[in-house]
Amino acid sequence: MTPRSRALRLGAGLLPLALVAACVRPPNPGDPIRGLSRVQREQFDRGRAVVEREFEPDTGLGPLFNAPACGECHEDPVAGGGGDEVERHVGLVNSDGTCDSLVERGGPVMQQVATPALREALGIDSEPVPPGAALAGRSTPDLLGFGLLDAVPDAAILAHADPDDRDHDGISGRPNRFFDGRLGRFGRKAIVPSLRDFNDGAFVIEQGVTNPAVPVEETIGGSPIPAGVDPVPEPEIDQRAIDDTDAFVRFLAAPARRSLDREGRRGRDLFATIRCVGCHVPTLETGEDSIEPLRKKKVAAYTDLLLHDMGLELADICLGDASPSEFRTEPLMGLRLNSRFLHDARAATVREAIELHGGEAAASRDRFRSLSEKDRAALLKFLDSL
Amino acid sequence: MTLETVRLQLLLVGAFLTAVPARDELIATVRKVDPQMRTCSVVTGVGHALRVVSIVIEDDTRVTQRGTAIPASELKPGMVVRIAFRDEAGRKRCASIEAQEKP
Numbered sequence: 001m002t003p004r005s006r007a008l009r010l011g012a013g014l015l016p017l018a019l020v021a022a023c024v025r026p027p028n029p030g031d032p033i034r035g036l037s038r039v040q041r042e043q044f045d046r047g048r049a050v051v052e053r054e055f056e057p058d059t060g061l062g063p064l065f066n067a068p069a070c071g072e073c074h075e076d077p078v079a080g081g082g083g084d085e086v087e088r089h090v091g092l093v094n095s096d097g098t099c100d101s102l103v104e105r106g107g108p109v110m111q112q113v114a115t116p117a118l119r120e121a122l123g124i125d126s127e128p129v130p131p132g133a134a135l136a137g138r139s140t141p142d143l144l145g146f147g148l149l150d151a152v153p154d155a156a157i158l159a160h161a162d163p164d165d166r167d168h169d170g171i172s173g174r175p176n177r178f179f180d181g182r183l184g185r186f187g188r189k190a191i192v193p194s195l196r197d198f199n200d201g202a203f204v205i206e207q208g209v210t211n212p213a214v215p216v217e218e219t220i221g222g223s224p225i226p227a228g229v230d231p232v233p234e235p236e237i238d239q240r241a242i243d244d245t246d247a248f249v250r251f252l253a254a255p256a257r258r259s260l261d262r263e264g265r266r267g268r269d270l271f272a273t274i275r276c277v278g279c280h281v282p283t284l285e286t287g288e289d290s291i292e293p294l295r296k297k298k299v300a301a302y303t304d305l306l307l308h309d310m311g312l313e314l315a316d317i318c319l320g321d322a323s324p325s326e327f328r329t330e331p332l333m334g335l336r337l338n339s340r341f342l343h344d345a346r347a348a349t350v351r352e353a354i355e356l357h358g359g360e361a362a363a364s365r366d367r368f369r370s371l372s373e374k375d376r377a378a379l380l381k382f383l384d385s386l
Numbered sequence: 387m388t389l390e391t392v393r394l395q396l397l398l399v400g401a402f403l404t405a406v407p408a409r410d411e412l413i414a415t416v417r418k419v420d421p422q423m424r425t426c427s428v429v430t431g432v433g434h435a436l437r438v439v440s441i442v443i444e445d446d447t448r449v450t451q452r453g454t455a456i457p458a459s460e461l462k463p464g465m466v467v468r469i470a471f472r473d474e475a476g477r478k479r480c481a482s483i484e485a486q487e488k489p
Contacts, residue, residue, distance in 0.1 A: 098463045100417075103429055103436045179429045179436070180413035181466040181486055192433050201433020214435045 026256030029144060029337060030078030033253045035293035040251060047248025050241050051079050055207055060236025062208040063118035063229045064111035064127050064218055070202070070245070073140040080252045082338055083140035086345050088112060090133040091317030091324075099318035105130040105222040108319060109205040117229040118220070128221040134324065136316035137344030138188060144334050145254025146186070148299040150195035151286035154183045160281060160304040171278040171360050173306030173329070176322050185305045188343040189319040190328035199246050203237060210234040211242050250291070255334035257300060258385040267382030270375055274367035279308050279329040279360070302332030302386065311358020314342070325359060335386040350383050351376075409472055409481065414439065416465045419458060426461060426483070428469065441471055441478040451485035461485065 027034070032044045051070040055061035066087055067073050073083040090107040092100045101108040112126045119125060129135065163174035176184040182193035192198045200213035208230075210217055215234045217225055260268060271277060280302040289295040307326040315325035322328075327343055340346075341353035357365040368376065414428035417438060424443045431437045443449075449458050461467065466486040471478040 094463075096463070101429065101436055103431075103438045108436060109434050177466075177489065179415040179431065179466070181489060183489070187434060197433040199433070201431065201435035204435045205433070214432045216437065218435070 027253035028078075029142075029255055029334070030080055031253050032251045033147065033293045036251060040247065040291070043244050043247040044251045047244035047246070047251075048079055050237075050245045051248055055209055057115045057117060057230075058232065060207075060209040060232045062113075062115035063225055064220060065113050065115075065208040066109075066111050066206045067113075068207065070206070073206070074143055076142075076339070077337060080143045080249065082142035082334075084340065084345070085140050087138040087140075088129070089136040089138050089317055089319075090129060091136070091319055092130075092133055093318050093324065099320065099322075101319060102130050102133055105133075106219055107133070108317070111205070111208070111218065115208075115229065118226070121226040121229050122220065124220075127218075130221065134317045137346070139340055139343065139345035141188075142255075142334050142337060143249050144252050144337075145299065145301065145331070146195055146198075147250035147252065147291075147294055148254055148286055148297060149185065149284070149301060149303075149305065149331065150250065151289040151291075151294040151297070152185075152284045152299070152305070153287035156284055156287070157183065157185065157305045161306055169275070169278060170363050171275075171308065173279060173304050173308055174321075176307050176320050176326075176328070178320065184320065185328075187319075188327055188330075189317075189322040190305060190307055191320045191322065195250055196246055199249055200242060203242070203245075210236045212239050213242070250294075254299060254301075255337060255386075257333075258336070260382065260385055263378045264381045264385055266375070267378035267380065270371065270379045271382055274371070274379075275364050276368075278364065279304055279306075280332055281329075300333055300386070302335075303329040305329065305331075308361065309359035310361060313358050314356065316344070332383065332386045336384050350380060409470055410478075411468065411470050412439065413466065413468050413486070416461050416463055416467055418463060419461045421459050424458075426458065426480070428467065439478065441469060441480045443480050443483070447480045448482040449485075450482070452487070456485070458483070 054069040061068050071079040073085045074080055075083050088110045090102050090110055092102055094100050106127050110127045110129055114124055114126060158175060161173050161175055163172055165172040176190040178184050178191060178193045184190040184193050186192035186198045200211060203209040203211050204214045204218060212235050217230060281304040282300060282302055284299045284301050286294055286297045305328060307322050307328055309325050310327050312325055318324050341350055342356060347353035347356055354365060354368050412430055414430035417427045417429050419426045425440055426443055427438050427440045429436055430439055443458050449456050468484045468486060470481045
């Protein structure tokens with residue numbers, strides 16, 4: 001065989017592989033990340049079943065809760081997606097400037113539903129809001145790609161921090177920290193350090209389902225649960241179910257971006273030009289994760305996972321080091337799957353959400369306003385590709 | 387030493403280990419210090435499921451910052467502390483409180 005015919009044969013052999021690679025479809029919302037082992041894929045599937053499982057009072061629900069299943073809120077367009085439910089959170093800035101999350105009065109998350117037994121015992125339909133507390137609405141985020149965000153090293157987040165605005169660009173992102181000092185990244189105030197903590201805590205605050213990591217029920221506005229209203233012994237869910245749920249959330253693929261036409265590409269450039277990228281950092285990179293498909297991956301998250309002052313118009317509660325007007329930069333991956341926008345779902349459109357940006361984002365908002373209508377449309381088209 | 391003596395000694399050691407509660411540790415944020423009541427309440431938790439834990443400061447509780455002993459009254463709200471304690475009859479009796487450096 002001549003070298004030329006060998007090359008042709010090799011080329012012919014590789015062609016089907018190249019075609020297959022070109023035809024690999026992007027993940028649909030709710031799909032797992034590629035490259036999971038069979039065991040991980042099975043755990044993902046079992047976890048989805050836990051997420052969709054509806055708890056009842058005799059299987060651990062309540063006595064206070066926000067929803068009977070994770071998938072009740074994280075439902076759009078699939079289990080693990082977002083939802084239209086808006087929670088009630090509370091907080092209070094003390095006179096000395098420190099933040100009180102009103103934990104002793106049931107905060108920071110106030111559950112909005114009571115089981116029949118609790119209603120009968122106390123005559124309440126939801127957790128009573130402490131008098132004088134600042135209130136905040138919290139919409140249901142989609143969880144797609146959260147495993148990748150969890151795998152971003154702390155150092156990569158801190159590299160974007162500029163608390164004293166030393167580069168004088170008017171943007172001064174700073175980290176929030178959990179109560180044990182760990183760097184936070186999840187939640188609208190970036191208080192939660194890890195996806196595992198986020199999931200373990202959510203079982204209790206959202207469903208009233210205790211688990212090995214959080215074996216104690218929430219109080220009723222700071223008061224103990226009346227005898228007899230919570231008959232299921234703690235923990236109300238076992239470690240395996242918790243691990244499966246964590247695997248499901250962790251392995252959810254980030255939504256695939258739509259391909260950009262010329263207008264969309266111009267919008268992407270404008271997004272950078274008017275400095276939206278100062279906070280909505282286009283790409284983060286994961287570190288040396290123990291899970292191979294999460295290791296050393298570029299994530300088009302469009303966030304820096306840091307806190308930024310968003311102005312008094314949006315201010316609500318403090319949490320940890322975050323002041324009422326500071327919010328974590330919302331990841332924009334999967335933006336097009338949402339139907340409401342901003343932390344409390346107050347904006348009906350992306351354009352309205354941009355208009356409501358204040359504080360450190362005010363300059364970018366003003367630049368957006370000063371764009372021609374054609375350029376604004378291009379920028380919005382780009383955002384609709386995420 | 388007879389077998390009976392050894393057995394008795396083992397029983398005594400077992401009883402002692404059962405009587406002394408295991409030492410536990412937590413890292414949390416100071417919420418309030420009450421020097422009169424000799425208590426310190428801290429915030430800890432998992433995710434958004436936060437809990438307030440009240441600990442008892444004993445006369446021999448070692449309170450330190452950067453390796454130096456400080457009075458408990460110098461613990462201020464917002465400080466992150468590492469606490470070593472024993473749980474005795476539902477009360478968390480504190481062996482040491484170490485103020486952590488801001489990262």
